[in-house]
Amino acid sequence: MGSSVALFAAGAAIPASAAPTDDTATTFAVLAGTLDIDAAATADLGTGAPGADITGSLGAVTVSDTRAAADASWETSVASTDFTTGGATAPETVLASEVDYWSGAATATTGTGTFTPAQATAGAAVPLSVTVPITAFTHTGGTGNDTATWAPTLIVNLPLDSQAGTYTGTVTHSVA
Template identity: 35%
Template sequence: MRRTLVISPLIAGAAAVTLAFPVPATAADTPVTVQVTSGTLDIAVPTGPVNLGTASVSGSAQTVSSQLGNVTVTDGRGGTAGWTVTANAVDFTGPQTISVSAPGSSSYDTPQASVSGTATVTPSDLEPLYPANPVQTATAVNGINSATWNPTISLTIPGNALAGTYSSTITHSVA
């Protein structure tokens, strides 16, 4: 008895395609990496000078205050680490010295920051202006972010202060 082998045209076509495109004898994988580099953590402050106001000579203490101008932190590190801004000032000097370290002598009133990116930024008022303490703290950071605020600086001028111009420097640091 003879058997007849019938090959379907579909199977024959698939076999022809397989023979036309040979399979490699071996295969190997190549690991590939990419590095995303970190940016910087920066702070920008007003260049000044900023005038806190004018007070007349008086036998009583007087308070002057003004907004400092925009302070901006730009976090380009692209990570999840938070940051803290501290601020402080040195005593005002002029015809005499006006202290910024005595209780009630000075303050840095910190408003809520305008934030872009992902970060929870919490303000803290600073009173007095010395020593340095936090004024903004960022937590829940994820990637690039920035925060901008405009603090109000107040100074109490003691009674019987000598007439003249007084000056100080406010220092901001971010870490």
């Protein structure tokens, strides 16, 4: 019986030695999105008499930068049509250049970099233009994604010869 024990031990497999470490090549992708701007669809600035100023907010403007870029810089600009009333047969106009714009400070931001209003205070307000957009807000530096929201104000400098009516125009914000 002693010899069978020896044979059994001699026929048993010896376990292989395990490697102490092993590597797994691992990948993932960061998706690049877009650079977008969103502004209120409508704004009612209020009322005023000829020769007076009407001051009102355009509502929130938000830039969302989801480009996941190494340099997440962007700049927004704003332009306007003239403001008209009276219809096609007898239009009355308040020129875009008689309406001042000021961005004010950001109401919210996310991400890295520097967020800068072009007109931080009412004293820095600048006239709108039909042909030459003005800078509204900028973001410099930073990486990855970011957002900025501000609530710009318009100051309508009503001319003394303004006629009664509801004036309508379009203020357009762009980002690049």
